[in-house]
Amino acid sequence: MxxxxxxxxxxxxxxxxxxxxxxHHIRIESYGTVDELNSYIGLIRDQExxxxxxxxxxxxQDRLFTVGAILATPPEKEILKNGKPRLNIPKITETDxxxxxxxxxxxxxxxxxxxxxxxxxxxxxxxxCHIARCVCRRAERLSVHLxxxxxxxxxxxxxLNRLSDYLFVLARKLSYDLKADEVxxxxxxx
Numbered sequence: 717m718x719x720x721x722x723x724x725x726x727x728x729x730x731x732x733x734x735x736x737x738x739x740h741h742i743r744i745e746s747y748g749t750v751d752e753l754n755s756y757i758g759l760i761r762d763q764e765x766x767x768x769x770x771x772x773x774x775x776x777q778d779r780l781f782t783v784g785a786i787l788a789t790p791p792e793k794e795i796l797k798n799g800k801p802r803l804n805i806p807k808i809t810e811t812d813x814x815x816x817x818x819x820x821x822x823x824x825x826x827x828x829x830x831x832x833x834x835x836x837x838x839x840x841x842x843x844x845c846h847i848a849r850c851v852c853r854r855a856e857r858l859s860v861h862l863x864x865x866x867x868x869x870x871x872x873x874x875x876l877n878r879l880s881d882y883l884f885v886l887a888r889k890l891s892y893d894l895k896a897d898e899v900x901x902x903x904x905x906x
Contacts (some may be wrong), residue, residue: 732789732802736769746862747787750876756848763841765890770815772819776879779812783872787859788880791867808871816878823889834888838896845887852880 728736728742737744742887754777785803796802836846856876862868891898 732785732793733829735790735793740856742862742865743787743790746782746855746858749851750784750787751782753848753851753855754784756844756851760841760844760848760886763844765841766893769886769890772815776882777814779808782808783807783875784874786869799823808869808875810871813871813875813878816875816882818827818883820878820882824830827885827888830888833901834891835899835901836887838891838898839894840895841894842887842891845883845890846879849880849883851889852876852883855882 724739725737729739730736757773757777757780761770761777782805785805786808789802794802838841856873859868859873859876863870863873888898890896
């Protein structure tokens, strides 16, 4: 398979199913942002962190490829003419969401309770988590916007929502593990 096809030289790209849309289409923005998120998660995984976190992040990256494929498929193209699903891959499931929730619960059980918002930073790895969290929130917002125009798998939106929570708690847990300062945001008095 060639990397360059020249089919996008005029500013359009193909979705699964063959439809061509402008590269700024909300569907492209949605799955493009998921791809950006996946790259940031790869950056977190490349850091000196606990092996368990790396394994969970690999699972998340796998699921994000699935999310991207789902978002790249217009609803009217989800089923082939023979009645089979276009995407021959496992869908996002409640089990995927429960994995994130269980990981959040496990990490939070080892952390002091949060009493204030925290300023992103304190360690490069922690900052990467916060960047990924923000990109995840953007992917979620774009997917919600897409869903308002064309129905989208509701578990995709739920997964992205829970993933941003996971990334926030992972940032806090890595701050704790790395003995980095977690700076509380305390608004100045007026």
